[in-house]
Amino acid sequence: MDLFVENLTVTRGGLPVLEGLEFTLRPGGILILRGPNGSGKTTLLRTLAGLQPPLEGSISLEPEAIAYGAHADGLKATLSVEENLHFWASVYGTHDIAPAVEAFNLKGLLNRASQNLSAGQKRRLGLARLLVTGRPIWLLDEPTVSLDVASVALFADAVRAHVAGGGSALIATHIDMGLEAGIFDVSPFRADPNGAPKVATAFDTDFEGAFE
Amino acid sequence: MDLFVENLTVTRGGLPVLEGLEFTLRPGGILILRGPNGSGKTTLLRTLAGLQPPLEGSISLEPEAIAYGAHADGLKATLSVEENLHFWASVYGTHDIAPAVEAFNLKGLLNRASQNLSAGQKRRLGLARLLVTGRPIWLLDEPTVSLDVASVALFADAVRAHVAGGGSALIATHIDMGLEAGIFDVSPFRADPNGAPKVATAFDTDFEGAFE
Amino acid sequence: MLDLGKYAGAVMSSWGVTILLLVLLGVITWRQSVNARARLKAAEDRRKARNG
Amino acid sequence: MIALLIRDLRLAMRAGGGFGLGLAFFLIVTVLVPFGVGPESATLARIAPGILWVGALLACLLSLDRIFQLDYEDGTLDLLATAPLPMEGAVAVKALAHWLVTGLPLTLSAPVFATLLNLPGTGHIWVFVTLLIGTPALSMIGAFGAALTVGLKRGGLLMSLLVLPLYIPTLIFGAEAATRGTEGMANATPLALMAGITAGSIALLPFAAAAAIRVNLR
Amino acid sequence: MIALLIRDLRLAMRAGGGFGLGLAFFLIVTVLVPFGVGPESATLARIAPGILWVGALLACLLSLDRIFQLDYEDGTLDLLATAPLPMEGAVAVKALAHWLVTGLPLTLSAPVFATLLNLPGTGHIWVFVTLLIGTPALSMIGAFGAALTVGLKRGGLLMSLLVLPLYIPTLIFGAEAATRGTEGMANATPLALMAGITAGSIALLPFAAAAAIRVNLR
Amino acid sequence: MTNAQRTKQADDRWNWLWEWANPVKFMALSGKVLPFAAAIAALTLVPGVIWGFFFTPEADKFGSSVKIIYVHVPTAMMAINIWVMMLVASLIWIVRRHQVSALAAKAAALIGMVMTLAALFTGAIWGEPMWGTYWAWDPRLTSFLILFLFYLGYMALWGAIENPDTAADLTAVLCIVGSVFALLSRYAVNFWNQGLHQGASLSLDKQENVSDVYWFPLVLTLVGFVALFVLLLLIRTRTEVRLRRLHALETRERMIDA
Ligand code: HEM
Ligand SMILES: Nc1ncnc2c1ncn2[C@@H]1O[C@H](COP(=O)(O)OP(=O)(O)OP(=O)(O)O)[C@@H](O)[C@H]1O
Ligand SMILES: Nc1ncnc2c1ncn2[C@@H]1O[C@H](COP(=O)(O)OP(=O)(O)OP(=O)(O)O)[C@@H](O)[C@H]1O
Numbered sequence A, B: 001m002d003l004f005v006e007n008l009t010v011t012r013g014g015l016p017v018l019e020g021l022e023f024t025l026r027p028g029g030i031l032i033l034r035g036p037n038g039s040g041k042t043t044l045l046r047t048l049a050g051l052q053p054p055l056e057g058s059i060s061l062e063p064e065a066i067a068y069g070a071h072a073d074g075l076k077a078t079l080s081v082e083e084n085l086h087f088w089a090s091v092y093g094t095h096d097i098a099p100a101v102e103a104f105n106l107k108g109l110l111n112r113a114s115q116n117l118s119a120g121q122k123r124r125l126g127l128a129r130l131l132v133t134g135r136p137i138w139l140l141d142e143p144t145v146s147l148d149v150a151s152v153a154l155f156a157d158a159v160r161a162h163v164a165g166g167g168s169a170l171i172a173t174h175i176d177m178g179l180e181a182g183i184f185d186v187s188p189f190r191a192d193p194n195g196a197p198k199v200a201t202a203f204d205t206d207f208e209g210a211f212e
Numbered sequence C: 001m002l003d004l005g006k007y008a009g010a011v012m013s014s015w016g017v018t019i020l021l022l023v024l025l026g027v028i029t030w031r032q033s034v035n036a037r038a039r040l041k042a043a044e045d046r047r048k049a050r051n052g
Numbered sequence D, E: 001m002i003a004l005l006i007r008d009l010r011l012a013m014r015a016g017g018g019f020g021l022g023l024a025f026f027l028i029v030t031v032l033v034p035f036g037v038g039p040e041s042a043t044l045a046r047i048a049p050g051i052l053w054v055g056a057l058l059a060c061l062l063s064l065d066r067i068f069q070l071d072y073e074d075g076t077l078d079l080l081a082t083a084p085l086p087m088e089g090a091v092a093v094k095a096l097a098h099w100l101v102t103g104l105p106l107t108l109s110a111p112v113f114a115t116l117l118n119l120p121g122t123g124h125i126w127v128f129v130t131l132l133i134g135t136p137a138l139s140m141i142g143a144f145g146a147a148l149t150v151g152l153k154r155g156g157l158l159m160s161l162l163v164l165p166l167y168i169p170t171l172i173f174g175a176e177a178a179t180r181g182t183e184g185m186a187n188a189t190p191l192a193l194m195a196g197i198t199a200g201s202i203a204l205l206p207f208a209a210a211a212a213i214r215v216n217l218r
Numbered sequence F: 001m002t003n004a005q006r007t008k009q010a011d012d013r014w015n016w017l018w019e020w021a022n023p024v025k026f027m028a029l030s031g032k033v034l035p036f037a038a039a040i041a042a043l044t045l046v047p048g049v050i051w052g053f054f055f056t057p058e059a060d061k062f063g064s065s066v067k068i069i070y071v072h073v074p075t076a077m078m079a080i081n082i083w084v085m086m087l088v089a090s091l092i093w094i095v096r097r098h099q100v101s102a103l104a105a106k107a108a109a110l111i112g113m114v115m116t117l118a119a120l121f122t123g124a125i126w127g128e129p130m131w132g133t134y135w136a137w138d139p140r141l142t143s144f145l146i147l148f149l150f151y152l153g154y155m156a157l158w159g160a161i162e163n164p165d166t167a168a169d170l171t172a173v174l175c176i177v178g179s180v181f182a183l184l185s186r187y188a189v190n191f192w193n194q195g196l197h198q199g200a201s202l203s204l205d206k207q208e209n210v211s212d213v214y215w216f217p218l219v220l221t222l223v224g225f226v227a228l229f230v231l232l233l234l235i236r237t238r239t240e241v242r243l244r245r246l247h248a249l250e251t252r253e254r255m256i257d258a
């Protein structure tokens, strides 16, 4: 499944953050999203995942093809690793958690309550969730935060296996994970807060003179 | 005022994190605290600030000489910058906020509610609080998080002025701020979770045979 | 068997409730004890295994 | 859906999950009222159905912020919104879980607490029946209120204010049916009306609540 | 100290600060009870002082988690603990602020709500007087409960469970004094006892609450 | 003698006692005491209960319902005394920081709550034939209900806090403050309503010689309940010590894995 993004404008708090975005992500492809803090990467990913509507432009896919990995992992502190994974597996109708456990080396932790995991272990569990979704397109927001070097390698392997199987991934990150991937820098698309907006919101158009 | 730390053991969740710490901080001195994530820097600073008791060892100073700057800034979202600063000034019995406003370039923001500040501006306000405490020893936990280059320079200037006036500072940070400072790496003092603890807590001693 | 007259219901049910509660308490205490022993043993074994 | 239900119930049972706290609160309100109004059993018996209803309602109310707030804070709600589960279904299931954890225990224990308020025997039955029919509406309406305030910090009191007016019809019919039943009068009309409210809430409010959550996630 | 008081009051007045929400809750409880209990004015008048007291108590209770929780979450409490302000003083001041924002408005408005419950004229005065003497104890005891649970996520319901039993003596003496006063009987004893509880709470509980906060910050 | 010496000597005099508060020593000693406690409990409780149930006559006013006294009074007394024990243990924890003391208070709470519940239920069941109602807002009954609430809150607070030392401190403070308010409630409730319940003056032992017939088995069951409490308390405290050790080990494991 191809992901085509055309002339997309995303907003935060009612104001455009990124304007006129264009890119394509094909099966087997990896795209790394770059940009300084506050440039709008999270906003873009949330828009693609269908959590917020775009102001303008088109996204070729329904959110049904997408697995979204956010800053927060959505783990329940009092449930065990196994229970957490099983829950997401049944939500997505998959049910087999073994490959995910394998890929992120969670075997020894299966019965540990997730509140007793270290930050890195929690993150690994959060990423294992992606594998049980069974969805082709991964949208990941800084997936390697608080992972050590060995775990980053595990994650890179998982991404490689995923795209080798015909999936694709769009990853916002500040570090280099050693993946062969295209790079998409959002900085050129930043909306200029001083200039005239390319896309006008209702209270942003010609109010010039209206409030004299 | 000298800060002598001798044979200090600090704990987190009931277990020793750093053991046998020794260092001295004299007036006019700056000490940079280094160590990887989770090594116990925050724990050490909180112990020195008197927020938690040490398991063993001595700290030469009463907490009354110390100004503590934590991860969180303690700002009230609905109060303006000026109100926030004034509050802390009256708590510490100083009352003159002008130098702090000056040092961190907050003049133009005085009437802005702190919820409408950007992350970096918030941080500057949090650091300005240190100046209104009037206390000689600063304990700072990653003070430069989310500051841009210009603001880091402002902060470094403030620290230099503080120590030039006979104060001192202990700063946990991962970046280089260009200060002339001693470096204290906590890594060698990490408690070995596998080995026998140097200082035993009640449930941590040798229980061999107790639970047959 | 003992004839308790018109108070039979009251006597039997209050004794019954008390005994039931105490038995429950005993069972809970016992189960918690067994559980704690097992979990602690597992943890101590893990520790010994680590320390060689 | 079943997975979500099981998860919510499991979470409630685990330490700190809040199972039983609603019940404890109900008990305490029931105990407080006699301290306030005095111990005469005739007075207490008269106001007992009303007090039990108000107590059950408040206990429900105070546990509402657990429905979505924790899931919002730890990011689960974001992930659920992108999962192949209609948000309407998720809301309905979560309201059901809330009812099973709060409303049902309240209903089951109400006859015991009714004893504390010296309610006569027939009253026990009617309090039980009316609560059984009415508490699902309380959970569903509450879930709607919780959905409206899910993005707010410490939104609890505000949510109470939003939800309480919505609870009033259920309360009126429920307490009326219970009081009339206790006094041996006909109470089919208020019962039917309350059942109608419950059915209507369950049929329609999940859509409103799901819409509110989607807006709050944006 | 004064600075802390002014800050807390100012925060309460700002948008989202919660001033008035306690009052609104009080109003709603007072309105709900007639719906639950039925509208006969004789019954209502009898139970009015008790209901007003229970309502005031619940309104107090629901606003308690604002006393320390927000300061804990944004790090202010850490900084206050290292500031040259004894924690005991800070606790007392915050309890005072809570009373000014919640207890005092409740007291002032109670006579108005008493009218809704058909309480006769003398009753208005006694409800007012007893609430005036009693609500400071509610705020102080509540601050203690809030201090115990300040480290917990969503600890509100647990806090209610801890605080409500501690409220019982105040409630009994307060409601008793109000009822007796309304009926024209002597009520000096319960009034004196309630005043004693208020004085004792204010004198001693700040120490316990400060100790609890220090433990929670550890 | 200087003050320091005096404290030192006092310390020495009581050291033998405080040493048992060390978890390892406690486990060793309690392990040995356990069988004896079990034996004493069995030897007093079983005869006492059988005597009370089968071999006591009917009383004038009470009829055969007097037999309820053998479950009602012991549970009621234990309910109060266990709270007092928890208060003492909490004070010891706050003053001397002996871990076992805090854990013993935690272990006792569930027993106390069950005793309170049993006293409430048996009393209510007895009330129906005697006073014609299961429940009246009698001061003694009411203060028991309040005691139940205190147990509930105390246990809920233990359950809600993760760090065991924090939990021990906070529950101890709650127990101490709660005791004061429980006492206040007792007076408040007395003031608020006059009761139906038997006063201690009516206690059966003070009446003529018949009362001995009830009194001896009652004393035996009372002793039996105390022994049962000690037994359960030892088992539960041992469990809590184990769980506390387990917590320490698991925290350590987490530090290793991190
Ligand atoms: C839920 C209801 C009841 C509760 C909570 C309750 C509670 C208590 C308590 C706390 C004691 C004191 C134990 C002590 O410290 O010596 C006690 C003793 C006693 N109760 Fe009850 N009671 C209840 C109902 C009844 C009823 C209905 C009767 C019978 C009419 C009754 C008869 C007695 C007797 C004979 C004693 C022993 C008095 C003495 O020797 O001091 N109780 N009860
Ligand atoms: N709740 C909010 N309301 C209004 N504006 C917001 C809100 N959250 C973020 N913003 C603003 O929206 C812009 C884009 O934020 P976004 O989180 O998308 O950035 P990002 O590229 O993901 O940054 P980072 O690398 O720090 O994660 C920022 O300028 C930020 O200040
Ligand atoms: N609430 C807690 N309970 C138990 N252990 C904790 C808790 N918080 C942190 N820890 C553990 O204590 C250790 C020290 O943490 P600390 O926050 O002092 O590290 P740090 O050096 O400040 O790290 P960072 O650079 O990430 O701020 C870590 O191993 C951490 O896992």
Ligand SMILES: [Mg+2]
Pocket (backbone or CB within 6 Å): A041, A042, A043, A141
């Ligand atoms: Mg981001």
Ligand SMILES: [Mg+2]
Pocket (backbone or CB within 6 Å): B041, B042, B043, B141
């Ligand atoms: Mg840190």
